[in-house]
Amino acid sequence: MTDKEQDSEKSEAASGADRDPDEASTDESSTPPERTAEKVTKKPDTDSPEAESRSRPSRQVSMSVRGLLTLALIVALVAGVAVMTWLYVGARHEISEQQQSQANSARAEQIALDYATNAAQMNFQDLAGWKSKLVAGTGTELSNRLAKAADQMEQILVPLQWTSTARPLAAKVRSNVGTVYTVDAFVSVLTKTVQGPDPLQSTATYSVTVDSGQDWKITDVGGIGAAVGAR
Secondary structure, eight states: OHHHHHHHHHHHHHHTTTSSHHHHHHHTTTOOHHHHHHHHHOOTTTHHHHHHHHHHHHHHHHHHHHHHHHHHHHHHHHHHHHHHHHHHHHHHHHHHHHHHHHHHHHHHHHHHHHHHHHHHHEEEEEEHHHHHHHHHBBOOHHHHHHHHHHHHHHHHHHHTTTTHHHHHHHEEEEEEEEEEEEEEEEEEEEEEEETTTEEEEEEEEEEEEGGGGGEEEEEEEEOOOHHHHHH
């Protein structure tokens, strides 16, 4: 290569090095759009209104299902508490009714047993006291009937010189209709008369009707005559 050709190449290299960078940038920008699209991957725009509208329904559905589940759980808990409370109140009410019924029966039995014991104790020397006990705690109608019956029995008790003592044994409600209790009362009676020197031991049964609706008054009595008739 001649000296002239070498000088020409050096001159071209120097001119290339001194070229403005903007010109190089211009050369690069002249790259075809098709190649640029191939090199650059476009990212989806998640901040656009359309993207928000697409993602919003799924969040709303998720929140709605969670809210429904919570509401269903609360309703189930409230229903469970209500059922337990209802069962508890019902059980307490049933127990209270049973206890009240038992208490009423026991009271009727005690009234009948006390009455039967007093009615079975007679002393021909104190028939007025016996008559007073015979009508004690009875209703007006029954009281009048018993007073008449006592007058008739007096004609038997005095001649026989009747004396009897009584000891309560037991009483049991036979039936209960509403406020009316029919009670069988049993008393042990030791009777002595002029007919025999030795006392006679027997068991007398009284049927006593008690009405709690009439302040626990005795409304009917049976068996009083049997204690005398057996002798």
